[in-house]
Amino acid sequence: MGRGLIMAKLVYLVPLFPLIGFLINGLGRKLLTKSLIGIIGSGVILASFAVSLGIFFEVKQDGFQPVIVSLFPFIKVPAFNIPFAFQVDQLSTLFLLIITGVGFLIHVYSTSYMHEEEPQHYGRYFSYLNLFVFSMLLLVLGANYVIMFIGWEGVGLCSYLLIGYWFKNNNYNYAARKAFVMNRIGDLGFLLAVFWILGKLGTVTYSEVFSKASTFSNYEVTAITLLLFVGAMGKSAQIPLYTWLPDAMAGPTPVSALIHAATMVTAGIYMIVRSNVLYTMAPATQTFVAIIGLSTAFLAATIALKQNDIKKVLAYSTVSQLGYMFLGLGVGAYTGAVFHVMTHAFFKALLFLGAGSVIHAMQNQQDVRFMGGLKKYMPITHITFLLACLAISGIPPFSGFFSKDEILAAAYEHNKVFWIIGVITAGMTAFYMFRLYAMTFLGHFRGTHEQEHHLHESPSAMTIPLIILAILSVVGGFVGIPEVFASNAHALEHFLSPVIVKSTEATEHLTPGTEMMLMAVSVVVAVIAIIYAWTRFSKKPEIAEPEGTGKFLANKWYVDELYDAIIARPLLGIAGVFKNVVEKSGIDGVVNGVGRGVQYAGRQIRLMQSGQVGNYILLMVLSIVLMIILVFYGNNLNPVLNYFSK
C-alpha cells in the first residue's frame, strides 16, 4: 500500500467538512443569511463528495489494500487501545459515495424546501443535517466498533433532533423521543457486543477482530452477532423495534429522505456486512436475521397497503425494503444487501423527495385521499415519482429489479419458503406503491380550491435533485447486473469481494435457467399487482374508512397499542409504585421510622421519670437485684449477652 494513495490518506477530510459546516451553521445561524447557510451547508457535503470520489478512484485500483488512518488514541488504557481511526476500503468507500452523493442532493433540495423557515431555524436545520452527515461518515469510516458506535449514536441523536425539528409541536417531540429511545435499545445490544469482543480479544479494530475471530467459541460468536443484530434492529427498524420509523416522518421530508430512507436506517446493514466474518461463523444468527428480515418485510408491506399518509406509506415501504436487505444478509447475500442499499437509497430518496415536492405544493397536506390528478400540475415530480415506483416494484431494467432479484435468488437457494414470501411481499410492494401513485397523481383533484390554486411545480433546486436521482434509479442497477445478462457482470460483487468472506458452505450458483424463471415469476407478480392497483385506484380512490382486515392493517396491527400495554404502561406503573410506595413508605419509611421510633421510645422512657422518689428507688433496687443476678448467676444468660461482645 501507499502507492499513490493520496486521497485515502486524506480521508479525515470527508467527515471534517460536514463538521465544519455544522459548526459554522450552528454557531453563526443568527449572523448568516439564508442563502449563505444553504451554500455552506450543501457546499461542505459537496466537498466531501469530491474527496470521496477521489478516494473511490484510488480504491478501485487493483491490489488496493485497506488503509487505516489513525488520528489519535481515543481511549487508551493498559488493557486495550481504541484509536480514533478511519478505515478506507471498498465497503466504506461505497457508503461514502452514497452518503455524500445522496446527501448532497438532499441538501440542495432542502435549501428550497425549507426556505420558509426563519433564518436561525434554517441555520439550525442545516447544522443538524451537516452533523448527521458527519456522524454517518464516522459510522462507516470508523476502523473499529467504538468509532462506529460513536457514529451509530450520533446519527440517532441527529435523527432525534431532526424529527423534533419543529419542537413546538409536542407530538413531534414524542416521535423524536420514541425514535431515540428505541434506537437506544438497539444501541444497548451493540454496546454489549462491543464489550464482549473487547473482553475476549482486547481489541475492537476490525482487522484484528476478524483475524482473531476463530478464537471465539460457537456460543460466543452467536451471542455477539445476535447482540450486534439487536443494534441493527433498532437502527434499521426491524421487528420488534420498527415502530419508531413511521412516527419519525414527523420530521421535515428531506430528513425522511436522507435519514429515514437512504442512509441512517441502512447502518444496520452496513454493520452486519462489515462484520460478515462473524456472521458467517454463526449460522444460527443468520437464520434468525433472515426470519426477522422477512417477517418485517411482510408485516410492513401489509401495513403499507392501507396507509393514507403519503409519507407513512413510504415509511412502511422503507421498513419493508430494509427487511429485504436483512433477508439478503441472513441468506448470505451480503453483496445483494449492499446492492439493495444502494439502489434503495436512490429510489427511496427520490420517492421521499417527490413526496416532499407534492407536500410542498399541497401546502403540507399529506393525506393522499385529498390529492389526485397532480400529474398535470407537477410533471417533473410525476415522472420521477413514477420511475421510482417502477424501480421499487422491481420492474426491469430499473435498479430495484436487479438488487431485489439478487436477494430473492439467494433466498431461493437457501429456503424456498423464504422466496415465496419474498415474492408475495414484492407483489404487495408493487401494489401499494402504485396505489399511492394512482391516488396521488391520477384521477382528479380532491383537495380544496385554495390548494388547487396554489398547485405548481417545485423550483429547480428541488427538481434537479429529483431528476438526478431518477437517472440513478434507472441506471443504478447495472453495477450489479447478474451474469445471465452480461458477461462482465456483478461489478459490485467483484468490487466488494475483498471485504466479504464467502461462507464456506455456500451452495452452488443457480443455473441460469432457474434464475431466469425466478425473475420472470417476480416480474409477473409485480406487473399484475401494478395493473390491478393502477386500474383500481385511478378511477375509484379509496376514501372510506377501512373495515375488518383493512382496519386491522390501517391500524398497523395495533402494535403500538400492544407495546403500550405490555411495556410502556407496566414500566410507568412500576416506576409509580417505586416512587410512591417503595421509596416513600418503604425505604424512606424505614429511615423516618427509625427517627420516629427514637422519638416514640423517648416518649415512653420518659414515663419512667415519674417524679416519685419511691419509684426511682424501687427501680434502683430492682436494678441492683438484677445486676447481682447477672453477676453471680449470669452464666446461664450467656447466649443472650454474648451477642454484645463482638
Next chain:
Amino acid sequence: MITVLLIIVPVLAGFVSFFIKDEKSAKGWALLSAVATLVISLISIFQNTNSLTFDASWLPMMGSRFTVSLDGMGKMLTLLTAVSFPIIFASTYNNHYKSPNAFYGFMLLTQAGLTGVFCSMDLLLFYFFWELALIPAYFLCSKWGGERRIPVTFKFFIYTFIGSLLMLVGILFVYYKTPDHSFAITSLHNLSLTAGEENFAFWLFFIAFAIKMPVFPFHTWQPDTYEQSPTAVTMVLSGVMVKMGVFAVIRWLLPMFPNASVRMSDAVIILAVIGMLYASLIAIRQDDIKRLIAYSSIAHIGLMAASMFTGDATGMQGVIFQMFAHGVNIIGLWIVVDVIEQQMGTRKFSELGGLAQKAPALAILFVIMALANIALPLTNSFIGEFLMFNSVFHYNKILGAVAAISIILAAVYTLWMVQKIFFGEVRDAEDTRLKVPANTRLMLVILVAVVLIFGVYPQPMISLTSDTVTKIIAQLK
C-alpha cells in the same frame, strides 16, 4: 507545600469572608479566592507527587500526622473542586442570599474540606476533612434552602453523620491493627487482618461511603436535600461532595480490605445495579427538575459503585474518569436549573414548557449537558461509562446487561425533561425572553467545552490518573 496552599487558601478566605458585610465584596472575595485556588490547582497538576507531598507532625501521641499529597486521582479531584467553585460562584453571581458573608464563608470552608479529603494521606486527617466538608454544607442547606429545609437537611446531616461515626469506629479498629499504630496510608495499606475482622471493618467503612455516594438503599436523603438546598449548594453536593464517597472507596476501602472487597463485591454490585434501575425508574415519574436530576445522579453513582468493585483496572479508570465527568456535567445541569428557577419561579415540569423559544442558547447548552448525562459518545461521560459498563459486563454478563438497561431509562427521563422544559408551546402568555445572564452563559459554555474536549480527547485525564489505577489494582491483587 502547594497542596497545603490548596487547603489553606479557602480556609483563610472563608474565615475572612465571615467578616465582609457587603454583599458585592463578599461575592468578589469568594470568587477571587476560588480563582486563586484554581490557579494553584492548575499548577499542581504539573508537579510530580513527591513535590506535592507535605508531611508535618500533628498528633504524635495518636500516631497521626498531617500528611497531604496528591496522586493522579487526587490531582484530578482537587482540580474538579477547584474548577467547580469558581464556576458555581460565577454562575450564581446574580443570586441574592441573605447574609452573603456567611454564605460564602461556609461555601469556602466546604471547599477546603473537600480539598482536604482528596489530598489527605492520613486516615484521621481524612476523617477530619470529611466532617469539615459536611458541617458547613449542613449550615448552607439549612439556612438558605427551601421551605422544608430544616427537617430535610437535618435528615441528611444525621444520615451522613451516622455513616461517618461508623467509619470512625472502623478507623479506630484498623488503627489498632496496624503494626506501628499509625494512621499513615502506607501502614494501613498493609494491614493483616483475619477474614472476619476484614469483613467487619469493610462494612463499617462501606456504609459511610455508601451513604455519601449514595448507593441504594442509603439514598433517601439525597433527592430531598438536593431539592431543598439552594442550587449553588446542590452543585457542590452533587458535583463534588458525592465524589467523596467514591473517592474514599478507591483511596481507602479497596486497598485496606482487598480480600473483603472481593468477597463483598457480589453484594455491592447487585445493590448498585438494583439502585441504578430503581433510581432511573423513579426519575421517570418525577415532576421536579431537581428531583429528577437527583435520581439520575443516584443511577450514575450506582454505576460507579458497581464498577469500583469489579476489580478491573479498566473499570477503575472509568470510575476515576467519570468522577470528573459527572461533576462537570451535573454542575452544568444545575446551572440551567438555577436560571430557570430564578426566572420562572418554578421547577415543576407541569408548569414549564417551550423555553427553547424564550432562550435558544440556553436550550442548546442544556441539551448538550443532557446528552452528556445520557453518555452520548463524544461527551465526556461516554468515556467513563463505556469503561465502567465494560468492566461490569465482564464481571458478570447478566448483571452488566441489566445495568446497561439504565442507559435506556436515562434516555427516557433525560429527554423527557428536555422536552418538558424546552420544547412544546410556551406556557405563560407573556412573551418575555428568558434572560440568561452573561456570566451564567459563559460558565455554561466553559462547561460544555470541557464536556466536549474530554469527550473527544480524554487521554490527558486518563494518563493523569493511570498511576492511581495501577497502584490500586496492584493492591487488590
Next chain:
Amino acid sequence: MPITYYITLAIVLFCIGVVGVLTRRNAIIIFMCIELMLNAVNLLLVAFSKMHNGKALATNPTSLAGIDGQLFVFFIMVVAAAEVCVGLSIIVMMYRNTHSVDVNFLNRLKN
C-alpha cells in the same frame, strides 16, 4: 459467733431499711430507714473487724488488725451526723413551704 450470723443479721437489717425507704412516704421516716441501713453496715463492719482481728491474733497476739473496721464505723457515724444535720434542715425547709413531708407530693419535676 459464726460471722455468717452477723452478716445475715446485718443484711436483714439493711434490707428492712431498704423496704422502709421503698414503702413509706414520710420523708422523715424514709430518712430514718436510711439511718437503719447505715447501722446495719456499722454492725457488719464491727463484726468483720472482729473476725479479722481474731484471725490475726492467732499468729500475732498484739496485732491491731481489724481496727480499721471500727474506725470506719466511727467515720460513718460522723458523716451520718453531718448528713442528718443537712437532711433535716432540707426537710424542714420543705415543710415550711408545703406543710407536708410526703414525698409523693414531690412531683413538680418529672418526665
Next chain:
Amino acid sequence: MSTTAILFWFLSALALLSATMVLISKNPVHSILWLIIVFFAISGHYILLNAQFIAIVNLIVYAGAIMVLFLFVVMLMNLNSDSEPQKNNRLRLAGTIAGGCLMLIMIDVVRSASEVQNATAMVREGNIGLIKTLGKVLFVDYVVPFEITSVLFLSAMIGAVVIGKKD
C-alpha cells in the same frame, strides 16, 4: 446454749423486731422510738463484740443526738399518724418484694463466699475496740481523714445556716 449465744439471739431478735416496727408504725414518733430501740440492740451487739468505743458512740450520737433531733423535728411539725395517708398498696407490695429479693439474693451470695466459711467473729475478747487503742490509731494514723472530716462539718454547718435560717 451459752450466755453469749442467748444474748446474741436476744439482741438480734430485738433489733429485727424493732426495725420491723419502725416500718409499720403509723405514727412517726413511734417509729423513732422503735428505731432507738434498734440502736440500743445494735449497741448491745457492739458490746458483745467487745467494741466498747463504738457502742458508746453509737448510743450517744445515734440514739442520743440524732434521734432526738429527729424527734424534735417530728414534734415541731406536729406530724401524727393521720398526716400520712395510705401509700398505694401495689407499690408497697412491690417495694417489699424488691427489698425481700435483695435480701435473699445478698444472703445467698454472701453465704457461699469462701472467706466466711467457718470464720467467726471474736466475741467478748480482743482489745481493738477499746477506747485507748482506737484513740491512738485514730489520732496518729487516721489523723488526715479525721481532719478532713472537719470540712464535712463545716459544710454541714453552712448548710444548716443557709437552709435553716429565715430570710
Next chain:
Amino acid sequence: MNTIILSAIFGVVMMFTGIFISNRAAYKHVAAIALLVLLVFNIYETHGFVLFNVNADYFLHFEKFGLLFTSICIFSTLVYVLLSGKDIEKAGANTAEAFALIFFVLCGIGIVTSYTNLLMLFVGIEILSIPLYILTGSDKRNLKGNEAALKYFLMGSFSTGIMLMGIALLYGAAGTFAVEHVASAGMLSYLEALGMVLIFVALSFKVSAAPFHFWTPDVYDGAPTVITSFMATVVKVAGFAAFIRLFEGRLGTMGSQTDRLIAIVIILTLAFGNLTAVFQQSVKRMLAYSSIAQAGFMLFALFAVNDVAKEGLLLYAAAYSLATIGIFAVLAKMDDMTFEGFNGLAKSQPLIAALLAIFFLSLAGIPLTAGFFAKYYMLAAIIKTNHYIGLAIIGVLFAAVSVYYYFKVIQAMYFKDGNIVLAPVTNSFKYLLLAVAVIIVFLGVYPNALLSLLYF
C-alpha cells in the same frame, strides 16, 4: 494535697468574706483569685511542689493523672465562677456561703481524684455531695428547688448506704480498706464481687449512670440553673475520677460477668439519656438528660481502663465541662428555657449564638471541637481492648441520636425567627465565652496540648 488543704482554707476564707465584706459583687472576685491560686498550686504540685508535707500514702496518693484531673476541675470552676458569678449572686441570699461550699466541693474533688483508701473515697464523696444538697436547695423560696434538694438528698443518702454496704463487704473479704489490697490480682471472691457491685451502683448513682440516673433530670431541672451548671460538670466528672481510680487495677480480675455488667450499664445510660433527651421541650432539662448521655460515653473509659481511657477521660472532662458551663452560662440569662426560647438568637446576638453553636457542636462530638477528640478517645479505648466492639457501634449510634437534640438548639438559633429575651450581657462575659470556645476549638485541633501534660 495542696488542693485539699487550700480549698478547705479558702472555703473558710469565703465564709469570713461573707461576714466582713458586704459588697456581694466582690465575692466573685475573691473567689476567682482564690481559685487562681488554687490552680497554680495544684499545677505546682505536679512538679513536686507541696505546701505541707504530710505523709498520708495510706489514704491519699497524688499522681499526675489525678492532679491533672483536679486542675481541669479547678480550671472549669474558675471559668464557671467568672462566667456565672453574677448568677450565683442571684440564686440565693447567701452568696459567700455558696462560694465557700464550692470550695468545699473542690476539696472533695481533690480527695476523690487521689484516694488510695476506701475510707477516703467515702469521705470524699460525702464532702462532694453534702454541699451540693445545700446548693440545690439554696433558693429556698423556689418549690422546685426544694423538691430537687429533698429528692437529691434522700436518694443520695440511700446510695451512700449502698456504697457503705459494698465497702463493708469488701472489707470483710480483704481485711483492709486500702484500694491496692482490695484490688489485688486474681479472681474476685464472692464477697468482693458483691462489694464491688454495690460500690459500682453507688458510684453509678453519683455519675448518673442508668438505671441509677433518675434523680439527675429532676435535680438538675429543679436546682437553680447556675448550680446545675456546676453540678452537671465539675462534680460529675469528678465522680468519674473516683470511679476510674477504683477500677483501674481491676481490669484483669473482674471477669467477663462484670464486664458485661458495665457494658449493660453503658448501653442503658446511653439509651436513657439520649432517647429521653430527644423528647424534651426545655433546654435545661434536655441538658440534664444529655449529661446522662455524656456520662454513658465517659463510662467507656471505665470499661476499657487503659492508658487511652485515662487520657480520654481527661479530655472528656475538659471538653464536656467547658462546653456545658458555657451553655449554662448563657442559659442562666434566658427567660424562656424551651427550645423556642432560642429562636432567632443568631440575629440578635450573633457572637453568642456562634459560640453556643460551637459548644453544642462540641457536645455532639463534631470534629474540630474538643468534644470530638473526647469521644474519639473513648471509642479508641474500647476498641483498643479488641473486645466488645459492638459497644463502640452502639455508642456512635447514640451519638448520632444526640445530634438530634443538640442541633435542635442550633436550628432554633440560626434557622428560625423569634424575639429572644436575654438578660443584658457584658462584653467581658462575651470575651470570656469566646475564650472558652477558643479553648474548645484548640483542643479539637490539637488535643496534645492537654494530654502531653500527662507525660512531660
